[in-house]
Amino acid sequence: MDALWTNLPPVTKGWCMASLAISTLVTMNKLKPINLYFIPVKIYNQNQTWRLITSFVTFGELSMELVFRLWGISSSCREIESLYQTKFTQFPLYLVDDLTTEQLSILKQLIERNRSIDFLYFAMQICISIIVCATILFYKTNMLLPQLGLVLIHVFQYYSSKLTPLEMFNYFGFHFRNMYRPYFLALISLLLSDGDGGQNYEPNQNRNGNNWGFQSWKIWTIFQKPVVWFYVISFGLGHFWWCTREIILGNIHYNDGGDASSLEEEARNKRIKKRKLLQQNGIWKFDLIKEALVILMLPPWYWIMLSKIKQQQPHRARRQHRVPNPIQAPLEAEIQERIEEDEERAEEQVIRQLDQVE
Numbered sequence: 001m002d003a004l005w006t007n008l009p010p011v012t013k014g015w016c017m018a019s020l021a022i023s024t025l026v027t028m029n030k031l032k033p034i035n036l037y038f039i040p041v042k043i044y045n046q047n048q049t050w051r052l053i054t055s056f057v058t059f060g061e062l063s064m065e066l067v068f069r070l071w072g073i074s075s076s077c078r079e080i081e082s083l084y085q086t087k088f089t090q091f092p093l094y095l096v097d098d099l100t101t102e103q104l105s106i107l108k109q110l111i112e113r114n115r116s117i118d119f120l121y122f123a124m125q126i127c128i129s130i131i132v133c134a135t136i137l138f139y140k141t142n143m144l145l146p147q148l149g150l151v152l153i154h155v156f157q158y159y160s161s162k163l164t165p166l167e168m169f170n171y172f173g174f175h176f177r178n179m180y181r182p183y184f185l186a187l188i189s190l191l192l193s194d195g196d197g198g199q200n201y202e203p204n205q206n207r208n209g210n211n212w213g214f215q216s217w218k219i220w221t222i223f224q225k226p227v228v229w230f231y232v233i234s235f236g237l238g239h240f241w242w243c244t245r246e247i248i249l250g251n252i253h254y255n256d257g258g259d260a261s262s263l264e265e266e267a268r269n270k271r272i273k274k275r276k277l278l279q280q281n282g283i284w285k286f287d288l289i290k291e292a293l294v295i296l297m298l299p300p301w302y303w304i305m306l307s308k309i310k311q312q313q314p315h316r317a318r319r320q321h322r323v324p325n326p327i328q329a330p331l332e333a334e335i336q337e338r339i340e341e342d343e344e345r346a347e348e349q350v351i352r353q354l355d356q357v358e
Contacts, residue, residue, distance in 0.1 A: 008074060009081040010116045011123060016070050018057040019149070027061045037146035038131075040138045052131060055148040069153065072185070076156035077123075083163060084119040086111045089249050090298045092291070095306055097272050103309050110305055121299045126155055126241055133233045143226045151234050158182045158238030162246070182238070186231055249293045 008016065025031040035048075038055035042048045059069045088096055099107065111118075130152060134145045145151060165179035176184065278284070 008078055009119075011120050012074060012077040012081050015057065015077060016073055019059055019066070019070065019073070022054065022057050023059060023062050023066050026058075033058055033060060038134060038148050039144065039146065040135050044135075055146065056127060056152055057149055058147060059149060069149070072153045072157065076153060076160045079160045080156055080163065081116070081119045084122065085115055086118045086299065086302070090245075090294060091302070091306070092294055094275065095310075097275075099309065103312070106309055106312075107305070110302075114299075114301075118299055122241075123152075125296075126237065127152060129237050129240075130155070130233070133237065137229055137233070141224075141229070143229055145226065145230060145233070151230065151237075154182060154186070154231070154234035155238040155241070157185060158235050159242050162238075162242045182235065190227065244293060245297060249290065249297060 022031065022036065026033055036051065036054035036058040038051055039048075043051050059066050096104075127148070130148050134148060134151070137143050137145065161178050161181050165177065167178045168175050169178045169181050171181075171184065
């Protein structure tokens with residue numbers, strides 16, 4: 001357990017510590033969970049904005065359920081954070097092409113150094129999307145998702161299953177591929193949950209006492225269950241963020257395999273010349289979808305870093321100051337005098353020829 005705890009990345013460890021601290025205070029009756037859950041009416045009408053944060057770290061009292069939640073955080077969030085790194089596909093292509101090899105290496109070092117804060121920014125974006133979806137769900141259907149931390153765990157589990165789908169996953173002795181993990185854990189959660197989980201569901205009865213089980217499986221009744229919307233939002237947001245970052249921005253709207261620094265200088269120069277040629281002929285190529293995704297996915301501090309990196313001149317492009325050589329100075333002066341004498345002779349010859357013509 002100590003080795004597992006020490007190997008946790010910073011963001012994952014902070015989430016686990018915050019959840020454990022909240023559960024400890026709830027067990028000691030210092031806090032009430034009802035004051036920490038996500039309730040839109042309390043947040044937007046009574047300005048209880050702390051619920052936007054506490055709803056992601058509140059999992060009840062100290063119990064085996066909390067251990068299960070912490071295990072879910074440490075497994076899914078740790079995998080994503082350990083693999084997460086801002087890619088060159090998240091930068092505007094024209095800015096990356098203008099950087100030299102030395103400037104690209106500087107940018108890569110900054111990206112490697114800021115991996116944790118970049119992942120924190122990405123996690124905050126996912127949290128904001130969860131809050132938006134939960135708010136719309138409440139005001140449209142009057143359904144409440146009080147523990148947004150559970151939604152975030154399932155989003156990370158889905159995202160992790162897409163990053164490494166072929167890896168084997170061990171769940172208490174059961175081995176299966178990572179691509180099936182979110183659905184397997186969702187099934188386990190449904191079986192262990194109460195109320196809307198489905199394991200204790202009893203079909204409705206008509207007036208004569210006969211069962212009409214098939215009536216409960218109509219589409220409109222299925223989507224009236226909060227647990228259905230819970231997994232729709234979890235898997236939907238997980239697929240959205242994975243598809244946006246890894247597929248749409250990484251492959252469809254980018255043409256260099258995802259890493260501009262791996263391109264050869266010849267290929268980059270060819271692309272720059274092509275862009276300049278199009279601009280000279282009045283053709284401006286602008287990918288609206290890609291630019292919008294770049295603004296969405298790129299952390300804002302990289303715009304400042306890019307401007308500072310471009311201001312730094314590479315060593316090979318810096319102007320070298322010439323140191324005067326005492327031996328070469330007289331030779332240069334003599335050469336300059338001879339050039340001036342030759343120019344004077346040429347002017348005199350031109351004047352003589354003009355006089356002869358007259």
